[in-house]
Amino acid sequence: MKRFVCDCGTTQSLFFESSRCLSCQRLSGYCYKENAMLSFDETKESGVFMARGSRYQQCKNYRHHQVCNGMIRLANEVQPNGEALCFACHFNSNVPDLDVPEHLPLWRKLETAKRRLLFTLQSLGLPIRDREQEPEAGLSFSFMADKTAGDHFNSPLADQEPVFTGHANGNITINLAEADDVARHAARVAMGEGYRTLLGHFRHEIGHYYWDVLIARHPVLLGEYRKVFGDERESYQDALDRHYKRSNDDDSWKGEFISRYASMHPWEDWAETWAHYLHMLDTLETAQAYGIVTEVENAAVIDTKEITLPQEERYYGKNSSIEDIVSNWIYFSVVLNALNRSMGLPDAYPFVISDAIRAKLAFVHRTIHSVG
Ligand SMILES: [Zn+2]
Ligand SMILES: [Zn+2]
Ligand SMILES: [Zn+2]
Structure with a gap:
């Protein structure tokens, strides 16, 4: 996650979840059009807020239930619609x-x-x-x-x-x-x-x-997926029955799979690996946004050109490198777990990434960047 700061002039962080700046006390919220957290000034118009010279309204779920902090930009002259939902x-x-x-x-x-x-x-x-x-x-x-x-x-x-x-x-x-x-x-x-x-x-x-959007409709990727994760046409019900009969102490899945659940069926292996890919990107981006060094020292796998890329490019862009992401993650997840232990908390990332899992993560990475 990026680090957002209020424009009130202090260095007060606006967290992605914030609904108010703790410094200037203005309403804050996330704008999908701008991809930014902003703080807003109230106006004389009922339900209309201003930021960066534009008019906004709150998402219905923000205004009525405070379960969301989405803000919706209003075109000139358009009145707020009480039913409007954010992205x-x-x-x-x-x-x-x-x-x-x-x-x-x-x-x-x-x-x-x-x-x-x-x-x-x-x-x-x-x-x-x-x-x-x-x-x-x-x-x-x-x-x-x-x-x-x-x-x-x-x-x-x-x-x-x-x-x-x-x-x-x-x-x-x-x-x-x-x-x-x-x-x-x-x-x-x-x-x-x-x-x-x-x-x-x-x-x-x-x-x-x-999986449905990117792989099922793409014969070449589907073939590659089956080589890495196995054949998803195997009976899901049989796999489920087998999985729930297995003891929690059975650790024969370790090494090949990121979690016990991943070992149940090739679909679950994909979904679990995909989830870990997102865990890595978000956490590494957050660490970098707060100035925490996440590079592995002296690691040969790091291309120094990539270190200078803006953070979105480094982790999210087409030029991002899966070797860079995984190496930094393995290093940083150890730091993360050590910090948790210092606070008497369980490990934040109680998983081990083997070479087999690296190969699966690399396929997830390649699939994502095959889009567009
Ligand atoms: Zn503020
Ligand atoms: Zn909303
Ligand atoms: Zn699942």
Whole structure:
């Protein structure tokens, strides 16, 4: 993530999630047209805010529910529309039932993770087509509950089918329980996972979406994918049954796969590897934006020309090098884990990147930059 600063003249950081500058107290928000966090002046016009000489309105989900900080630029003379949604929110096809008061803060966490996901996808220049552009397979999000939020998602809701976090034909469903820290922690322990986050879910599920968009429709890439990840035509149901029969202590997957779940089926291997690629890019960019050195000292793999590239180019551009990204990540993730240990926290990145996983990451990198 980039580092944004308010234009009020202080060096006050405007975090990507901010809704107010802590220094000048003005409303702040993210503008998709400008790819920037800005602070806004109020105007005499109701619901209209000014920044950089342009008029803006808040996204409906910002103004009414504070689950979003999206700002929408208004053309001259255009009046604010109370129903207008920002770029991130317009992908929602199902949002949590707000008659349940506990749902609002959970929905806010989902939107925060989703916005960060979309920021990375835009930085990579990936196509993001909505349901209007592609009615059958455009991207959409459904945030749904199948249990009661009041008891951390222990009791099933009457008349509600089970909700499975997953991707189907462009629609990404996230079970609202994943936004509840107690419920997510319980799931993490039950599955024997070292890492389970909302952001991780979004990054994983969008990997399935891009498999459909970038690989399934591209015979050459599909052939290469099968060489690296295996044949996805193997029965998914059989793979799922096998996976859930295996003990959490079985670590035969280590080395070949980034996680136990990745070893379940070639589709999951792709989605997990894709998610890790996004973890790396976002975290490395953040470290660099805050002036933290992420280069491996004396590493032969680093092309010195690339170090001078602007940060977007270095990690997100077509000239970025996967060797550079992975080498820096392996170095930096050790630092990250050491910092967490100093704070008495579990490792932020409890994974090992082997040569086999490097090859898979390189394929993800190549696939992303094959676009356009
Ligand atoms: Zn300010
Ligand atoms: Zn919004
Ligand atoms: Zn998956």
